Amino acid sequence: MELVLISGLSGSGKSVALNLLEDAGFYCVDNLPVVMLTVLIDMLRQEKISKVAVGIDARSGDGIELLPERLRQLEKNGVRYSFLFLQAGEETLIKRYSESRRRHPLTTESRTLEEAIRRESELLAPLAELGHRIDTSDLKANALRDWVRQFISGTGEGGLxxxxxxxxxxxxxxxxxxxxxxxxxxxxxxxxxxxxxxxxxxxxxxxxxxxxxxxxxxxxxxxxxxxxxxxxxxxxxxxxxxxxxxxxxxxxxxxxxxxxxxxxxxxxxxxxxxxxxxxx
Known part of the structure; x- marks a missing residue:
């Protein structure tokens, strides 16, 4: 199985990456709870689905800290994976949310957009070290698609x-x-x-x-x-x-x-x- 995990900050371009992977023939699942990762992969392997992309981010709940252990489980079961983490500067994320008028998933009545972005950065910081990072702050959507396409072209090859x-x-x-x-x-x-x-x-x-x-x-x-x-x-x-x-x-x-x-x-x-x- 060719497994690509996509994570990163909300507003950093994860939807662009997942849409590209879907167009490339990957079976895509977004916002998957970490505790369900191994269950999903086992099910898809039984269905002979060979190309899978999974989006995991702060919306996935409190089990994010379990991800390294789940990834070790997958490796023991013979599943090779690639991990892509998208990020952007705080000013860029604030500008994107202001322009799109969308709600950040971690905002509440008592938590501002800036506070939500910082909280998400803290929650996801351990995941940034698990794979390849792309800073999308100054990237247009087409450039990000090219970089993600370049990334997945080498999945499964192994090595640095x-x-x-x-x-x-x-x-x-x-x-x-x-x-x-x-x-x-x-x-x-x-x-x-x-x-x-x-x-x-x-x-x-x-x-x-x-x-x-x-x-x-x-x-x-x-x-x-x-x-x-x-x-x-x-x-x-x-x-x-x-x-x-x-x-x-x-x-x-x-x-x-x-x-x-x-x-x-x-x-x-x-x-x-x-x-x-x-x-x-």
Whole structure:
């Protein structure tokens, strides 16, 4: 069975992810109580259903703390799973709820929207460490669909996925990175008017950056650090390691380094991916 678990904060895009999985042929169940997880999977295995996606969040009741134990049970029973946790910044969630005029599931007469978001973050914090995290704060729905599609394309392969993610510090630090490298000290193509509208994928920007010894040195240093510590993350049984590379705007320097590092590490992990938050 191919099992994908979707969790995360309300308003972070779980419905978008589950709808995509349903379109991809998964049997989807949302808002499942954790205590029912093993029962559901046993039933679906008997029915020979091979692709299943389950949404678990704060609406699932007080049994959330039981999830790690239920997942261990599934593994003992030969069920391999992938876990995707979606999150977003508090300001983003408040804005989304204000625009949609929907009610947060944890709001009450005595609990404001802000308090409900913080309470949910506290409840779900232990789950964020169970799998791969995606920060949807600055993502449009189409970009999130692409990232989820990329995630499920590797389900069932096993091993660690190494992800290089570029971003711009002016938009805030992503919530879903494990390691962060700040490359704002490098020469900036933004100040060349001919290069400003381009990105780190374009040949003129690449030539500009590779003409700088500091850029090449930074690339070597990041590559050496990741290569030295990658075996330790593999031994820790991680499914994903996300390496964030940030410049000011997330258009040039970080994009170039993420792309080149992705190519350099190809073959050194079961899957090596690249994402660009500033270009999404």
């Amino acid at each position: 996925t190494l992800l290089f993610q570029s971003f711009g510090f002016k938009h805030g630090l992503p919530l879903d990175v494990d390691l962060v490298f700040d490359v704002r000290c490098l020469p900036n193509p933004f100040y060349d008017l001919a290069l400003r509208p381009l990105t780190g994928r374009d040949a003129p920007v690449i030539a500009f950056l590779e003409a700088s010894p500091d850029v090449l040195r930074m690339r070597r240093d990041i590559a050496r650090f990741v290569a030295d510590w990658l075996p330790s993350y593999v031994r820790d049984n991680r499914s994903y390691l996300t390496v964030g590379i940030g410049c000011t705007g997330g258009q040039h320097r970080s994009v170039y380094l993420a792309e080149t590092l992705c190519r350099e590490f190809a073959g050194q992990a079961p899957r090596v991916l690249v994402r660009h938050r500033g270009l999404a």
